[in-house]
Amino acid sequence: MIDLAGLSPAALVASLMVAATPIMLAAIGELVVEKSGVLNLGVEGMMIIGAVCGFVAAVETGSPVVGLCAAIAGGMLLALIFAVLTQVLLSNQVATGLALTLFGLGLAAMMGQSYAGIKPPPTPRLDVPVLSDLPGLGPILFSHDGVLYLSIAVVFGVWLFLRQSRAGLVLRATGENHDAAHALGYKVVRIRIAAILFGGAMAGLGGAYLSLIRVPQWTEGMTAGAGWIALAIVVFAAWKPWRILIGAYLFGGVTMLQLNLQAIGVGIGVAYLSMAPYIVTILVLVIMSADRRRASLNAPACLGRAFHAST
C-alpha cells in the first residue's frame, strides 16, 4: 500500500528547486556560450572542478562565500584552457570539450582525495521573517539559500542581456554568422572567449552548489552527469533563457519525485526510478527535435564552427 500522503507538495517543490539549481546554473552559462557560436562539451568537467575547488576553499577558510568564489574561479580557469585551445589555437571544439570533461573529472578526484567524508561549513538560508512561515508558499518561495535566488536572477539577467542590450545583440550576431560579424568589425574571438569564461563561472558555481549546499559533502564523481543534463537542457530550451528554468525544474522535479517515491516504497525497482529523470530528458529531447526544421530554426547558425579571420 502506497502512502501518497507522505508526499508533501510544498516540500517537494522546495526540494526540486534545490535539485534543479546546479543544472540551471550550468545550463544558463552554456546557453550564453552556445549563443556566441561555441559548443563547449566540458560542462561536466567544469562543474566537478567547481565542486571540488569550492569545497576545499570553504573547508580551509571556514567560509562558504569564499568557497563559492573559489568555485567560480576554478570553473573559469578550466574554461580558459578550453578558450585558448579552441579560439586561439583553433582546435576542434567537440574533442577539446570532451577532453576537458575527462581532465576535470581526474583532476577533481585528485584534489579532493583528502577531503572525502568531511562536512563543509553550512551555508545560511535566507529565511525571510514571517513570510517563510507561511504555510505552503513559505518554504517554496522564502526559505532558500542565496545562491538559489541568484540562479533565478542570472536567468533573468541573461534574458535581459541577450534581448535588450547591444552587447547581447553582438553576441547573438557572432553566433549567427561569425564572418559577417568580423566584416562589421566585431572581435569574434574576444567575444567568444568572454562567453566561454562566463560559462565556466556558472558551471563552477553550479558544481559548488552541489558540494556545499545540496549534498553537502565531497565524493568523487559527485556531479554524476549533471553537466551532460545541462547540455541537453540547452537544446531542450531551444536556446531561450526562460525555458532553461522550465527544463531544469522539470528535471529537478522528476529527480525529487523518484527519490520520494523510493522513500515511500513504490513497487517499482529502484534502478528504474533512478533512471527516470534521464529517460524523461531523452524523451523530451527526441520529441523536441522530431521536427528538424523547427529545431534548427533557433540554433545559432555557427554553433561549433571554428572561426579563422582571413587576412
Add this chain to the structure above:
Amino acid sequence: MTTLLDVRGMTKAYPGVLACDGIAFDIREGEIHALLGENGAGKSTLVKMIYGLVRPDSGEMRLGGTLFAPPEPRAALADGVAMVFQHFSLFEALTVAENIALGMDDPPNAATLVKRIRDVSTSYGLAVDPDRIVGDLSAGERQRVEIVRCLLQSPRILIMDEPTSVLTPQEVALLFRTLKTLAAEGTSILYISHKLEEIRILCDRATILRNGQVVATCIPAGETARSLAAMMVGSGLAVPEKHRAKPGETLLEISGLSMRSMSPFGTRLKDITFSLRAGEVLGIAGVAGNGQDELLLALSGEERSPPGTIMLASRDVGPLGPSARRYLGLLAAPEQRLGHAAAPDMSLSENALITAAVRRRLVRRGWSGLIDWPATDRYAHEVITAFDVRTPGVTNAAKSLSGGNLQKFVIGREILQDPRVLVVNQPTWGVDAAAAAAIRIALIELAEQGTGVLVISQDLDELMEISDSFSVIAGGRLTAPQPTRGATVEDIGLLMGSTGASDAAA
C-alpha cells in the same frame, strides 16, 4: 569634380598568386566608378584592401587628400567608406532593425532607429520593413537592407560588389535609380561587376583589371560591350552555338510534385509539373531562394518524393535514392561546388568515384565490392583531359582547384557518365568567362547526343543562350515551359518578379 580616393601601387600577394600587382586608380566625388574584370582579376582583393579587411603588402591610398590605411573595417567605416557585399553579410535569424543596428557605431534606441530606417527607405525608394526576420526576405530585399545599413552611416564612398547577380531585371532598374540619386547627391560609388551592359548604362568611368593589374581606364558609355570584353579577357571568346531542337521521346516527367524544404528558411515546392524530352535543354530561371535548391534535391534523390511524382522513362523513381537514380541514368550536379558537388579535402579521383561508381562500374562486382582504383584514376584523367581541367594531377584535393576548374570537373564528371537526364544548378556561377563558355558548349553537345538537360540558373543570358525552352520558378511554383525563341530577357524577368512583384513595386 575633385578626386576623393586616390589609390597608388597597391600590391597583395597570396601564396602562389599575386592577387594585386601595383594597382593605381582614382575615384572622383559623386562619380559611379566601375571596377571591371574576370573572376580572379583582383577586384575583390583590391576592394577588401580599401575596406580594411585585407592589409596590402605595399602601396598607399589617400582619401580626400589625407593618408588612408584602415587597419579594420570599423576604421574604414568611420572614414566614410561603406560596402555592400556580394555574399550578403547579414544575420538571418535577426530582424532587419537588429541587423542595421549591428552595422552602426553608435546606434540610437530602437524606436529612433526604426524611424530613421523608414526615412531612408522612403527617400531612396528602398522598401524594407524593420521588424521582419532577414531569413524570410528575398535576395533583393536583403540587398536593400544592406544598402540602408550603409546609407545610415552617410558614407562618402559606397562599394557595391557584384550587386545585380541575384536580382531580377526590375530590381536592377530600381537599384540603378537609387545609385544615380546617391551619386547626384555627391556620394561616390565603386561598382564592381563583370556585366558589361550594366556598366555601360550606369557608370561614369571604368577601371579594367586583368591578372591583378590595371589594363585600361575608359569611359564605358563610349565603348561597346565587345570592346570592353576584349579588354577584360584579353582575347576573343568561343560563343556557344545553339543546336536545332529535334526533341525525341519524353524522358523525365514531373507531375504535381509538392515538398516541404528541410532547411528552416527554405522554400516549399508547390505542385511542380513539367516534362523533359530527349535532346531538349530546358532552362529554369528564377531569383535565388525560390525553390531551386529544393528542386535539385528532389530530382537528385537526396530528398525522396511521393510515388508517381517523378517518372524517368515511364518508371517511377520518386522513392529511389541518388545511387538508384544514377543507375537508371538520372544524374545531377548541385550548385555548391565545395561541400555538395565535391568533397573539398578528397582527391579528384575520389571525387570522381563518388558519383561515377555506379554507372562507370568503378567498384568491382561480386562478393568483394572493392574499389577499382586504376579504373577510377583513368576516369578522373579522362574528365581532366576532356574538359581541360587545369590541375597537376588526379591526386590533388578538390579544394586546391580554382572555381572554374572545379566546376568543369564536376560537370564533366557527370557528362562522361553518359546520362539520360542531367540536372545542373547554376553551372557557371562564379566561373570565369572562358570556363563558362566551355561548360555551356559541353551541355549543348550533350543534348545533341540525345540527353535531356535541365539547367537551373539565375543567369538569364545563359538560359537564352543554351535552352530550347524555359520555365520560371518563383515562390516554389513553376510556370509552364515556353519556347526560348522569340522571348526576351525582359519577358523572363517579368515572370521572375511576378510573385515577388508586390515588394519590387512598393
